[in-house]
Amino acid sequence: MAHSNEQQPNKPDTQQMRQIRELVLGSNGQHVTKTIKDNARELVSEVFSEALHDRERQDGSVNKVLLPLVEKSVEKSIEANSERFVGYLYPLIGSLVRKYVTAFITELLEKTNTLIENSLTLKGLSWRFKAWQSGVTFSQYAASQTFAFRVEQVFLIHRETGLLLNSVSLGLELKADADMVSSMLTAINDFVSDSFTSNSGKIEQNLDVVRTDDFTLLLKKGPKASVVAAITGNMPQGVANQLQQTLEEIHKLYDKELDNFNGDSIPFNNSEHQLRDCLMTVLKPESNTDKRPWMALTVVLLVLIGCGFLLVKRWQSHELMNQVSAIDKAPGILLTNIDTLGLEQIQLEVLRDPAALSVQEWLEQQSIDSSRVILKERAYLSLDPSLIKHKTELVVARYSNVTIDWVDNSPKFKGKSTNLNKLLLQAELAKLVGLNFQATLLDDLIIEGTENTAANDPELIRAILDLNIAKIDRVSISFEPGKSDLSELDLEKLIDIKEQFNNLIEIAEQQELSLGLIIMGASDTVGTASFNKILSQKRADVVKLKLQDLGVAANRLNAIGLGVIKLKTTKEGARKVLFNVVYFEGG
The missing domain is CATH 1.20.890 (cAMP-dependent Protein Kinase, Chain A)
Known part of the structure; x- marks a missing residue:
């Protein structure tokens, strides 16, 4: 009690x-x-810094919590006061840009060097073949051979629903193709389905690692979320430890968000900072083998040799063209075009007078290999003074007792000759274009021996005939532009032609020759080709009709319109009617 x-x-x-x-x-x-x-403000202010310092040193969570908040605050401040921030940052922009460009160029050079070393070597070719055999891209295979391991992507997945909350990658969204991303997400989707689907009445599946040909999927489960990492190479234990640590931090920081998850992943955007801690990369140790790109050096050397060979051949062709171009200075040869043809040959196009030196002979004189020159040659009559002298001397050389001297490009003939030879010489010289021959130039010749009369000497008659024909062939009728009318001077010329031609008919009949006169009309280059063709024919017809009116038999005249004559003359010189006397056997 x-x-x-x-x-x-x-x-x-x-x-x-x-x-x-x-x-x-x-x-x-x-x-x-x-x-x-x-009194909270005073109490917290006294221990706030120390508390943050202690907590950060304990688990590092302060930085991870504050960093997203600070970033959002800075982002909102910049949006609201962009101009003020531009003023603050303007002095730093120059140096920042320079540093960024320098870093970018350095990274580009390193990547280019790696690409060259691994692409143009036996190892690079072997990698390409093995990548083709494995059905993967060269970059994927090269990464697998370059890195000991590399965490390509990390996924944060809601445990109950299996929905993707957030993900990070090593630039995969920028560098990988759509097929690789699609296949990876498909594999992850299947993996998540296998990992989180509960069999009714059975133990829940518990898959930690899924291995494929291309990468390994590593899973770390938590009570409310899981972290999945896609890894290439041989995965060390440190990756699993990092995933576990990251998973614990996310559960600690986003506990309420995970409890209240309704399908919206926006609250987990800031979890990227924690997930990026899992993106780990370790390179394979460097081997002691010689990594110099011998194949690349060989290719570069071959390219340089090929370029050098082409440059030498081009230089030789250029020198050959310079040598051959000098042919334009040769008398009677006119260079119209020269061009390269392949590596060793050139194509040469010239106009050459028949009396001029041949191109082959000229090339031999210049010690030029003619096999390297493809020649296209056309004939023309040259008015070069030296060539005219040469032609004249060739004609005179056929008459043994006749000599020639030149005084200011004018010939002086001396010596002895028969009357027949004088007439023959006169006929040949009269045919030379550009000589401007006159019969008086032969007055200094001494006529020797007795001669038969013209009526009894056929050779003399033929010489006289040729001489007079040459006189008619040298006559031409000029016209005004676009006109076909004859002037008084033209009528006088036609009267002379009529008399000379009729006289020739009598001489030709004595030799039983049939004589004809071809009248050739020509035009300049002004106007269309069809108009010039008609105009040239009209001019020839006008001259033919006038000769008929003067008494020349129509059956001995033939008018032809030549159209435009392309000669190196003035346009006025091309507006002409030319004459050509022809004869043939038979009366």
């Missing part, structure tokens, strides 16, 4: 203490809470 009496006062004491606490602290400690709230 005594013991019972001692316990009775305890109940009032306990009740009294509870009442005292309520009086001091208030109901549910409201007085303390109010006091702390009233």
Whole structure:
């Protein structure tokens, strides 16, 4: 009983203490809470820095929590005060751009060097073949051979629904093709389905690693979310440890968001900072083998040799063209075109007078290999003074007792000749174009021996005939542009032609020759080709009709329109009617 009496006062004491606490602290400690709230600013300010420092040193969570908040604050501040921030950052932009460009160029050079080393070597070709055999791209295979391991992508997945909350990658969204991303997501989708689907009444599947030909999928499960990493190469244990650490941090930081997840992944956007800690890369150790790109050097050397060979051949062709171009200075040869033909030959197009030196002889004189020159040659009559002298000397050389001297490009003939030879020489010289021969130039020749009369000497008659024909062939009728009318001077010329031609008919009949006169009309290059053709024919017809009116038999005249004559003359010189006397056996 005594013991019972001692316990009775305890109940009032306990009740009294509870009442005292309520009086001091208030109901549910409201007085303390109010006091702390009233003095919270002073209390927190005294320990705030130390608390942040201690927590950051403990697990590093302060930086990961504050970093997304600071980034959002800076982003909103820049959007609201963009012009002010531009002013703040303007002095730094120049140096930042230079540093960025320098870093970019350095990275580009390193990548280019790696590409050259691994693409133009035996190893690179072997890798390409093995990549083709495996059905993967060369870049994927090269990465597998270059890196000991590399975490390509990390996925944060909601445990209950299996929905993707966030993901990060090593630039895959920029560098990988759509097929690779699609196949990876498909594999992940299947993996997630296998990992999170519960069999009714059975133990839930628990897959930690899925291996494929291209990469490995590593899963770390948590109570509310899971982290999946896609890894290439041989995965070390450190990757699994990092995934586990990241998963714990995400559960700690996003616990409420995971509990209240309704399919919206926006609250987990800031989890990228935690997921990026899992993107780990380790290169394979460098081997001691010689990594110089011998194949690349060989290709470059062959290209340089080929370029050098082409340059030498081009230089030789250029020198040959310079040598051959000098042919234009040769008398009676006119260069119209020269061009390269392949690596060693050139094509040469010239106009050459029949009396001029042949192109082959000229090439031999210049010590030029004629096999390297493809020649296209056309004939023309040259008015070069030296060539005219040469032609004249060739004609005179056939007459043994006649010599020639030149005084200011004018010939002086001396020596002895028969009357027949004089007439023959006169006929040949009269045919030379550009000589401007006159019969008086032969007056200094001494005529020797007795001669038969013209009526009894057929050779003399033929010489006289040729001489007079040459006189008619040298005559031409000129016209005004676009006209076909004859002037008074033209009528006088036609009268002379009529008389000379009729006289020739009598001489030709003595030799039983039939004589004819061809009248050739020509035009300049002004106007269309069809108009010039008609105009040239009209001019020839006008001259023919006038000769008929003057008494020349129509059956001995033949008018032809030549159209445009392309000669190196003036346009006025091309507006002519030319004559050509022809004869043939038979009366």
